[in-house]
Amino acid sequence: MPKLISIIAVQILFSVLLTFIGINSGFSQSSNTVSITVLDGDLIRCYPDSVVRIRITPNPTYTYTQILLDWGDGSPLVTINSGDSLERTHPYPIAQYLNDCTYGEGCSPLFNGFCFSMSVLANYSNGPQENNTSVLTFRFAPRPAFVTNPANVCAGSSITLNNQ
DSSP: OOHHHHHHHHHHHHHHHHHHHHHTOOOOSSOOOOOEEEESOSSSSEEOOOOEEEEEEEOTSSSSEEEEEESSSOOOEEEEESSSSEEEEEOOOOHHHHTTTTTTTOOOOOEEEEEEEEEEEEEESSSSOOOEEEEEEEEEOOOOOOOOOOTTTOOOOOOOOOOO
16 A cells, blocks of 8 residues: 555656646647648548648748648658748659568558558747647558358358348
8 A cells, every 4th residue: 555655756746846847847738830721622632642732831920930841751851941831742653662571661551451641840930949740641451352162151151141
């Protein structure tokens, strides 16, 4: 019992310490931060749909000078300067990733697909640097697989498939 109390006390002390550090360093959880929005679909999509169109929205509280965009697939970083379009289109090299089996690096393992971590880093003239990451997931279409017991089915016999 005393060991459990000391563990709880350490957890409470750690929470208070994090709160104190956050208040005194100017850190705050804000809903206003640089963000990525997919314009043509969703963050989860079927894998043949390899062209993605996004909009980057800087924090409206500050004036951005430059945004760096990393598509997460090894392509060069995109530099977006103040005044440039914040809408971007990118074709993901899906066939290459399927052939090389390099998909999914840096993302949680997926059972039925692969993903890329798109990230943005915003530099502001009058505020702190901000970053954000969105995971773009490509899913494979369902693949039907039928299994029969060869002892029960002969060539020319009819079978019934039930949806499960």
